[in-house]
Amino acid sequence: MQRVTVLRLGHRIKRDQRITTHVALTARALGVEEIVFTGEKDDILISSINRVVEKWGGKFKIRYSNSWKEIISNAKSQGDYIVHLTMYGANLPEVLDEIKENFKRRNLLVIVGGAKVPAEIYRLADINVAITNQPHSEVAALALFLRDLIGNSVYNQKFPDAKITIHPSRAGKAAKKN
Amino acid sequence: MQRVTVLRLGHRIKRDQRITTHVALTARALGVEEIVFTGEKDDILISSINRVVEKWGGKFKIRYSNSWKEIISNAKSQGDYIVHLTMYGANLPEVLDEIKENFKRRNLLVIVGGAKVPAEIYRLADINVAITNQPHSEVAALALFLRDLIGNSVYNQKFPDAKITIHPSRAGKAAKKN
Numbered sequence: 001m002q003r004v005t006v007l008r009l010g011h012r013i014k015r016d017q018r019i020t021t022h023v024a025l026t027a028r029a030l031g032v033e034e035i036v037f038t039g040e041k042d043d044i045l046i047s048s049i050n051r052v053v054e055k056w057g058g059k060f061k062i063r064y065s066n067s068w069k070e071i072i073s074n075a076k077s078q079g080d081y082i083v084h085l086t087m088y089g090a091n092l093p094e095v096l097d098e099i100k101e102n103f104k105r106r107n108l109l110v111i112v113g114g115a116k117v118p119a120e121i122y123r124l125a126d127i128n129v130a131i132t133n134q135p136h137s138e139v140a141a142l143a144l145f146l147r148d149l150i151g152n153s154v155y156n157q158k159f160p161d162a163k164i165t166i167h168p169s170r171a172g173k174a175a176k177k178n
Numbered sequence: 179m180q181r182v183t184v185l186r187l188g189h190r191i192k193r194d195q196r197i198t199t200h201v202a203l204t205a206r207a208l209g210v211e212e213i214v215f216t217g218e219k220d221d222i223l224i225s226s227i228n229r230v231v232e233k234w235g236g237k238f239k240i241r242y243s244n245s246w247k248e249i250i251s252n253a254k255s256q257g258d259y260i261v262h263l264t265m266y267g268a269n270l271p272e273v274l275d276e277i278k279e280n281f282k283r284r285n286l287l288v289i290v291g292g293a294k295v296p297a298e299i300y301r302l303a304d305i306n307v308a309i310t311n312q313p314h315s316e317v318a319a320l321a322l323f324l325r326d327l328i329g330n331s332v333y334n335q336k337f338p339d340a341k342i343t344i345h346p347s348r349a350g351k352a353a354k355k356n
Contacts, residue, residue, distance in 0.1 A: 022315035090348040122350030137200035140321035170268040172300030
């Protein structure tokens, strides 16, 4: 299995902090190794995600970049396959096999917007992919994309060195510190 | 196919407006007919969701209730199956068949938190369900739950009377007004 990196565009501290946090935590929970965000540099976002990683384990990384052009151009030069999630794209079920085929041998850079996504992003992406062509959420779009890309095993990620693990229970709360 | 209603607990206007908006839009995009939220009454949230419905079609409804107890007790008296999405619950893949079995003949009430979920919710739910037992997002949890419950056809919802529809394209933007 190849590696998935998420690029979150145009982060705004005041407006997007919780949404970007949800994007990052969803990426982590579903096996992504790194998220890069552009827009406004946000140290609170970075430290809050790092605190989750420290507590809940795994190797997930978050970092800021001031240039999405550089991130995309680096990914391209490494041969990565660039997927842009947008409600204007081709429907996921219709292009899933093609994406899976590329994912067999190439790492993926998955781009999620962002208030105003520059037109160039649509062009730089190898494929623009929609989840339903309806307005909803970059958090949901990323979750559904990763789930369909990876299949049921997306739910079986390992998080080594966790300080907290949960003992699943249909009755609910039963957290346990290691 | 039975009906799904979402109950979003403990909405706070200042902190949750965007997250609850994403929960509602995700529910709508994936075929849910109604969302009820508790916590703080939020007319801006309601009107922004209603504007999306007016523009993008379909019959999705959003409403406020000041009592989750009443919503759950009404659902129970109608024979609905109550699913509470929480990271402390049983893992989705292990209980999915059981939920599907119930969904064949019963409507679902899907509960998503909320800052502090009252202990009573865990007890009132027929089942507490986790997506990975890791901290992430109620938006992602709802999206993944609905996708696995309904299967691939979750992406083929119909939205009658839309003023805008998108012509899907792998090259990206090509929106068209009806």
